[in-house]
Amino acid sequence: MRKFIQRALAKLPKLDQEQIRHLLIAVAGENERLEVVLDSMTDGVIVTDGNHRIILTNKSSERLVPFVTSDLDEKILWEVIDDREVATFLKESLLSGERVEGVEFTLGHSGSVQTLSFNLMPMVKDGSIEGSLLIVADVTDRRRREARLRRAENLASLTTLAAGVAHEIKNPLGSIGIHIQLMQRSLDRDGCLDREHGLEYLDIMEEEVERLNGIVVDFLFAVRPMNTELKQADVNAVIHDLLQFTKYELQEGGVQVVEEYDDGVPKVELDEKYLKQALLNIIKNAQAAMPDGGSLTVTTGFKDDQVTIAIADTGIGIGEDMVGKIFEPYFTTKEFGSGLGLTVVYKIIKEHGGDISLRSKKGEGTVFTISLPVPQKERRLLDFQGE
Known part of the structure; x- marks a missing residue:
């Protein structure tokens, strides 16, 4: 259709009124199809020109994005966003000209909380940025499902780790228990504990305590959230x-x-x-x-x-x-x-x-x-x- 319109425009001076009328009908039909496609999308779509002014939106964008007004044509995008954090993000991203994917914001909307994912793509033509395409997706349900899955996985992992710890500590605890019994028998039999044997028993128990400590330290590292600084x-x-x-x-x-x-x-x-x-x-x-x-x-x-x-x-x-x-x-x-x-x-x-x-x-x-x-x-x- 685009090539057809370009050819028709090149011949415009030679077209009669009936041909021009057919051309306009074709253009109107193309625009209507585009609007139907965009309005059928569940994701919000916003297109801006090179000066960051809004030139196209669909119904989902008006439903998802917190705009301060319904009159969006030719408005600078970040100036009509009714959320300071989102507006600042869009302003910085648009001015930088960088592509941004999957930046999420949690917003209160109509008495509920939504998690929105923003994807911003500069539109480059002949080496210069002609505008930007912003796609906004509601990922609230997906994030809730992922959170439930993570909780289930964490519980299963914790159960496995706990079972592993229980198994691992049996041997050192058993060894400590045996050497305590040996010490008790020596005391019951002789009333005193031979220094050489006593030190030997204590050394073994100390090693087993260190082993237990290592098991606990490894376990805690495995289950605690990591405080990464990226x-x-x-x-x-x-x-x-x-x-x-x-x-x-x-x-x-x-x-x-x-x-x-x-x-x-x-x-x-x-x-x-x-x-x-x-x-x-x-x-x-x-x-x-x-x-x-x-x-x-x-x-x-x-x-x-x-x-x-x-x-x-x-x-x-x-x-x-x-x-x-x-x-x-x-x-x-x-x-x-x-x-x-x-x-x-x-x-x-x-x-x-x-x-x-x-x-x-x-x-x-x-x-x-x-x-x-x-x-x-x-x-x-x-x-x-x-x-």
């Missing part, structure tokens, strides 16, 4: 700094470290302390899987708005039947270990909005791959071609 950082630099810290221990174990960084990787928002802890846990697992030495290769990359970190070892690998359980609490393939190390890794990566997976084969090593989202302002603008 700041933009260079992933390559963070990893290199960590490997410099661990290289001597790895070298002592006969592990050769290979670093393969993609210099084009953009910065990501992360808590350096927690990310290093997650990576260190993976590296220590890799080292334990290579008791006779081997190779540890750390690679970074960038794909589909995700920064990837791959940590590959040449160790003993993990059986296929165990791969699906590796992030579960208290699951471990090692003789000594809390079984919470990779659970903590999983939690840290999820707190960063990322994901983690692994590939492994018995006798061929293991590869952990971490994906972290790139901040929105690092992403490209929406290329809008108005043809």
